[in-house]
Amino acid sequence: MSGSLVIAGLGPGAEELITPQVSEAIDKATDIIGYTPYTARIKPRPGLTIHASGNRVELDRSVHALKLAEAGRHVIVVSSGDPGVFAMAAAVYEALETGPVAWKSIPLQVMPGITAMLAAAARAGAPLGHDFCAINMSDNLKPFHLLEKRVRLAIEADFAIAFYNPRSKSRPHQFERILDVFRELCEPARLITFARAISTADENLHTVTMADATADMADMRTVVLVGSSQTKRIADTEIVYTPRSAS
Amino acid sequence: MSGSLVIAGLGPGAEELITPQVSEAIDKATDIIGYTPYTARIKPRPGLTIHASGNRVELDRSVHALKLAEAGRHVIVVSSGDPGVFAMAAAVYEALETGPVAWKSIPLQVMPGITAMLAAAARAGAPLGHDFCAINMSDNLKPFHLLEKRVRLAIEADFAIAFYNPRSKSRPHQFERILDVFRELCEPARLITFARAISTADENLHTVTMADATADMADMRTVVLVGSSQTKRIADTEIVYTPRSAS
Numbered sequence: 001m002s003g004s005l006v007i008a009g010l011g012p013g014a015e016e017l018i019t020p021q022v023s024e025a026i027d028k029a030t031d032i033i034g035y036t037p038y039t040a041r042i043k044p045r046p047g048l049t050i051h052a053s054g055n056r057v058e059l060d061r062s063v064h065a066l067k068l069a070e071a072g073r074h075v076i077v078v079s080s081g082d083p084g085v086f087a088m089a090a091a092v093y094e095a096l097e098t099g100p101v102a103w104k105s106i107p108l109q110v111m112p113g114i115t116a117m118l119a120a121a122a123r124a125g126a127p128l129g130h131d132f133c134a135i136n137m138s139d140n141l142k143p144f145h146l147l148e149k150r151v152r153l154a155i156e157a158d159f160a161i162a163f164y165n166p167r168s169k170s171r172p173h174q175f176e177r178i179l180d181v182f183r184e185l186c187e188p189a190r191l192i193t194f195a196r197a198i199s200t201a202d203e204n205l206h207t208v209t210m211a212d213a214t215a216d217m218a219d220m221r222t223v224v225l226v227g228s229s230q231t232k233r234i235a236d237t238e239i240v241y242t243p244r245s246a247s
Numbered sequence: 248m249s250g251s252l253v254i255a256g257l258g259p260g261a262e263e264l265i266t267p268q269v270s271e272a273i274d275k276a277t278d279i280i281g282y283t284p285y286t287a288r289i290k291p292r293p294g295l296t297i298h299a300s301g302n303r304v305e306l307d308r309s310v311h312a313l314k315l316a317e318a319g320r321h322v323i324v325v326s327s328g329d330p331g332v333f334a335m336a337a338a339v340y341e342a343l344e345t346g347p348v349a350w351k352s353i354p355l356q357v358m359p360g361i362t363a364m365l366a367a368a369a370r371a372g373a374p375l376g377h378d379f380c381a382i383n384m385s386d387n388l389k390p391f392h393l394l395e396k397r398v399r400l401a402i403e404a405d406f407a408i409a410f411y412n413p414r415s416k417s418r419p420h421q422f423e424r425i426l427d428v429f430r431e432l433c434e435p436a437r438l439i440t441f442a443r444a445i446s447t448a449d450e451n452l453h454t455v456t457m458a459d460a461t462a463d464m465a466d467m468r469t470v471v472l473v474g475s476s477q478t479k480r481i482a483d484t485e486i487v488y489t490p491r492s493a494s
C-alpha cells in the first residue's frame with residue numbers, strides 16, 4: 001500500500017484562481033491537512049478526512065502529513081497562495097530532512113498556486129513589472145536587524161518589494177519601523193499599495209504615497225507592495241505600474 | 248458597443264496549470280493577441296480571431312489590443328506565466344499611459360498566472376521558501392552595470408534569486424559574467440538550479456553547485472534559481488529547499 005504526499009497551493013481565495021491540477025488532486029485525496037482557514041475552503045465528501053490545525057504548528061502538521069502518507073494515505077497539505085512562498089513546502093522539507101529515512105521514498109509533489117503578491121499586483125496594475133523581491137515580515141522567522149538590512153539593500157538595488165505578513169498583534173511596531181526606513185531612504189512620493197484579502201469578499205486595495213502611509217493600513221491579511229523609484233500611477237486612474245526598462 | 252481588455256497569464260505550459268478564470272475569459276473572447284508561441288496554445292474556434300506576433304514588439308502588440316478593445320472587441324493579451332512578471336501587463340500600461348485619453352475608460356483586467364519561477368521552485372523542492380528576488384536578465388531592458396549591481400546587493404542581502412531570460416544568442420557572455428560575480432562573492436558549494444520549460448514535454452531540471460555551473464546550462468527557456476547561503480539539498484535526494492528561518 002503506497003501512499004503519497006502533495007503540497008498544494010489554493011491561491012489567494014477565489015475558487016476561479018485554483019489550478020485544475022490542484023482541484024483534481026483534492027478530488028483524489030484521502031486526507032487534507034492545513035491551517036484551519038485553508039482547510040475550511042475544502043468541500044467535505046465521503047472518504048475524505050480533513051485535519052485542521054492552528055497557526056504556527058507548521059512542523060507538527062508536516063510530520064503528521066508524512067506519517068499518514070507513509071501509512072498509505074493520499075495526503076494533501078494545503079497552503080493559501082503558493083506553497084513555496086512563505087508557506088508549507090519548506091516546512092514539509094524541514095520535517096522530511098530530519099525524519100526517518102523511509103520518508104524519502106514517499107512520492108511527493110509540490111503543486112504551485114497563485115501567490116498573494118501576484119494576485120495583488122494584477123489588481124493594482126503591474127507594480128512588479130520590473131525586478132522585484134519578496135520579503136516575509138514574520139519576525140519569529142528572522143531577527144529584526146536582518147529584516148531591516150534586507151530592506152535597506154533592496155531599496156539600494158531599486159527593487160519593487162512585496163511584503164508578506166506585514167503586521168500582527170504580537171508585533172505592532174515592526175512595520176512602523178520599516179516605514180521609517182523607507183522614509184529615510186526614499187522620496188516622499190514613493191508609492192505603496194496595501195492589498196488586503198485579494199479575490200475574496202473582504203478584498204480591499206489602496207495605494208498611497210510613502211508620505212501618507214501609516215502602519216495601521218496593514219494587517220496580517222494584507223500584502224504590501226512598495227514600488228521602486230520608477231513605479232508610477234497613471235494620471236486619472238488608480239493603476240500603478242513599473243515600466244519594463246530601467247537606465 | 249463596449250469592448251474590454253484582459254491581460255492573462257497562461258502559466259508555464261501545462262494545461263492543468265491554467266486557472267479557470269483565464270480559461271473562461273478565453274472562452275468569451277473575440278480576439279487573442281500575443282507572441283506566437285503563446286497564441287499557439289489557444290484552441291481556434293468560430294468567432295475567435297487569433298493575432299500572433301513576433302518577439303520584442305510588446306508595445307505594438309499593446310497598442311493593437313487597446314485599439315481593438317476601443318472598437319468594441321473583447322480582447323485578451325496572453326503571456327506565458329504571470330502577465331505581471333516580466334511579461335505583457337507593464338507593456339500594455341505603458342501604451343495606455345501614452346495613448347488617447349479614451350483608452351483609460353476601457354474595462355481592463357489583469358488575470359494572474361503561475362509564473363515560471365514558482366513552477367520551477369515547486370519542481371525543485373522549495374528553494375524560494377525564504378526571502379527571494381526576481382531579476383530579468385534581458386539586457387535590452389537595462390544596462391549590464393545595473394544588472395550586476397542588483398545581483399551584488401541581492402547576494403549581500405542573502406536572497407535566493409530567480410533569473411528570467413538568462414541567456415540568448417544575442418548576448419552569450421552576460422550570464423557567464425554574472426556567474427563570475429557569484430563565484431567572487433559566494434561559497435563554491437552555493438546551489439544553482441537550471442529549470443527549463445517546466446511542465447512541458449521539454450522539461451528539464453538539474454541542480455549543481457556554483458563551482459560546477461557553466462553558462463551553457465541555460466537558454467532562453469530556462470529559469471535559473473540561485474540559492475541563498477541557507478539553501479541546501481536533502482541528502483540522498485534531488486530536493487533543494489531554503490529553510491523558513493534565518494538568524
